[in-house]
Amino acid sequence: MAFPALTSYNNTMISEQELQQLVESISLESFSRPFLHQAKINRRLKTTGGRYQLSDHHLEFNPLFLKEENLHYLPGIIKHELVHYHLHLAGLGYQHKDRDFKLLLQKVGGSRYAPRLEGNKRSRWHYRCRQCGQDYWRQRQVNVKKYFCGRCRGKLKKIAGPLAK
The missing domain is CATH 3.30.2010 (Zincin-like)
Known part of the structure; x- marks a missing residue:
């Protein structure tokens, strides 16, 4: 039609x-x-x-x-x-x-x-596990001192995002 x-x-x-x-x-x-x-x-x-x-x-x-x-x-x-x-x-x-x-x-x-x-794209935050290298993409910022890798329980590192350091 x-x-x-x-x-x-x-x-x-x-x-x-x-x-x-x-x-x-x-x-x-x-x-x-x-x-x-x-x-x-x-x-x-x-x-x-x-x-x-x-x-x-x-x-x-x-x-x-x-x-x-x-x-x-x-x-x-x-x-x-x-x-x-x-x-x-x-x-x-x-x-x-x-x-x-x-x-x-x-x-x-x-x-x-x-x-x-x-x-319509929203800014995304990129995190990576320091031990196993697992990547995580999030729409909201994550407290890397509080949260950890779901695969190996290692510490997360902020890779990219609006305030990446």
Whole structure:
């Protein structure tokens, strides 16, 4: 299924009004049901493509996926959030673990996970065991005086990271 509205944007990012129209059209095409709530851009989303709000049923989307170079990911992300939306309103299993969710997501061709973008990388800490040479990569800094190697129980050494010495 082609989305002609996605290719016609000359801007670097689509607006909230255009996003609303796109969500409404994908909802009608893929689910044969209308989307009756709001689609918003949430600039605080960093690691996910979108979010479905249970309380007021609106959808929020990461602005990184609304840029021209990432628009090809957008239909899958919109379908993913619409699966949450339509299943929740129908009273069926809308969570990722539910069978209803997995089946409908596969049927409409939505994305299971948000793709990793270049601007989405988090700084990583690299540690190495002084005895056996085992490497450890962590997203958070580790206290090398408190923690030790899980293989040989040797002391850890900080190799790289934002504050590596």
